[in-house]
Amino acid sequence: MPNIITFMFTLFLLLSPTQLLANDEALYATAPPVDASFVRFFGFDTGEIVQFSGKDFTMKSGEADAYVPVSSADLESIVKGSFYSLLKNSDGSIVTVQEGLRDDPRKVFITLLNANDQVLSLGVADGSMDVISDIGAFSSGQRAVNAIKIELGIFNKRDLKPMARFDVALRRGQNITFFADHSGVRIIEDRFGANAE
DSSP, X not given: XXXXXXXXXXXXXXXXXXXXXXXXXXXXXXXXXXXXXEEEEESOOTTOEEEETTEEEEOOTTOTTOBEEEEGGGSSSOOTTOEEEEEEOTTSOEEEEEEOOOOOTTSEEEEEEEOSSSOXXXXXXXXXXXXXXXXXXXXXXXXXXXXXXXXXXXXXXXXXXXXXXXXXXXXTTOOEEEEEETTEEEEXXXXXXXXXX
């Protein structure tokens, strides 16, 4: 009886390798291209087609604000490892913001992405120290920090009190973005969607 079970199992493996491969592919996301750059999109609708650096990107459901890995060879004048955010304004115009590299796996990278018309800073919520200073409209700033638990705030030049406060527990490998626009400030954990087609 054990020999029959072994034979049946072996026969199953030999007859259906494609099924096993398909199941394996369903478990793991496709690795990004070796020359990947990363692009994310804010304010766009699902199904909308957005052009960036000579390539069309179709906005996918569930991938809003996620970085899309794309081969730098498919883009014009983009260096591999680059990070970009594309921001859609209320008038339909699109602004491209280049971000800093994430090149030290020992650190947590904090990004302040400013889609507001005010100059903003990210700092300790009590105002005692700036973390990222003086980020103009439609630009970004970045800082690599150690893992820490802290309360941070977003400040503008006019007010001493923060316009938004966040309790954050920063963990290595978990980068975050503070995204500010006219509706307010929100915190986004940096994540990655499927590779660009």
